Amino acid sequence: MAICTILQTAPSLHSPCSIPTSFPQTQVIFYTCSNGGMRVNSRRGGRSNLVVSCSADSNTVVIGLAADSGCGKSTFMRRLTSVFGGAAEPPKGGNPDSNTLISDTTTVICLDDYHSLDRYGRKEKGVTALDPRANNFDLMYEQVKAIKEGQAVEKPIYNHVTGILDPPELITPPKILVIEGLHPMFDPRVRELLDFSIYLDISNEVKFAWKIQRDMAERGHSLESIKASIEARKPDFDAYIDPQKKYADAVIEVLPTQLIPDDNEGKVLRVRLIMKEGVKYFTPVYLFDEGSTISWIPCGRKLSCSYPGIKFFYGPDTYFSNEVSVLEMDGQFDKLDELIYVESHLSNLSAKYYGEVTQQMLKHADFPGSNNGTGLFQTIVGLKIRDLYEQIVAEKAATTVEAAKA
């Protein structure tokens, strides 16, 4: 563990009429850096110069999660932080409307905090939050880069209730930083900082079903208003959000089921996990035989399933001219047996022990999607990210040892 010294010098201590004080004019604060290194460089406030420095290199791993509003980012974040260990909570004693979540290892920041136009600014200019003109990518890049390099930053807070920017909060470099929101892969400079990226691709039919579920009980909403909102936002969504999926290392596609003909209820889902090949520290999950094409119905003599059953598919494919592996699950788990049976037939899960996927799913059985492919694949992606993080840390440790030997 490194110990850092902070030297804080307050300006204007020597005003002409001040009485000489007996207090030391330099405050020394000790900080411990749990992740190897930490530097605080506060230039924005201008009031005091706070400089923290540690000699060791930091290794904040940065993960990007992109999806439209109301498409399950929060649920995914809760599953992800749970896999990393420890519950993620809003910053203690901070702004109650903060969008940040902090756990022992992970800090999740919401990219809405980088809105350059608040709700009133967007109204005046007639632009949506999806529009890049409503977002400050320069600041986003500057701050994500600083955190990755081990420096704490004063990040703005976008208040989703009032629609304005609240005073900033201090974000110190965590082991894993997740940036979630509408545009984590939009700006090429920010994209370059990501160690891994995920896109949640919710089909129009499912998006509509989910928003009905979310909003129908809300006063003032109706089928028409839900539909109107989706349709009004769609051109900007198609122009600025959807194109990011081609950059993602993993895409989770959520589609209506094919097990029930003409189903449009959106209750049973067909979910596809599209995993890019050749990504450093990431080995795609496979079913039975890596690289083959397999269609699998686990229900039969050994396992009984209820209507409409479960169907899996696995195989190689191309996605935006990238080589990918696709794992697909249609249907839903009805019994614990089914989940365990499926887990035991998947390989390269990066689980620490047999049954970890099932255990994670059960632990959060109250989260949406815990009985279908969305929960299963979100959990698997969580395990893969944990594995990626551990590989990066191990590699850094090995290089440090090598350097010490030389």
Add this chain to the structure above:
Amino acid sequence: MATTVPGVSLSAPRAVTLKTALLRPQSSHARLLPLAPRRRIVLVASSPSTPPEISDKVADSIKAAEEACAGDPVSGECVAAWDEVEELSAAASHARDNLKANSDPLENYCKDNPETDECRTYDN
């Protein structure tokens, strides 16, 4: 095939359904309540309603969007107004989730005091 999962007890594996587990997410742990008599609070599983200050904003934003779009349904003003509806509807949903997450007084207490007797959990 073995059906043992660490931390999950499967006393009657064929009978345990995921639905049962859905109702009792904490089933892998047994929380021992102190023996001292205490009034039991029974929580009815109904989803909490949106806090009124957000609820009002959602309703107002829908009215405003309908008005903004009456003249020109593809204008920037109309699109921005419906985007505001989405933003507030999402905020309302998050607020409901937070209320649900913080609705158990014992869970809330234990978050800050995990070491107390009431909050100890024992693995089977």
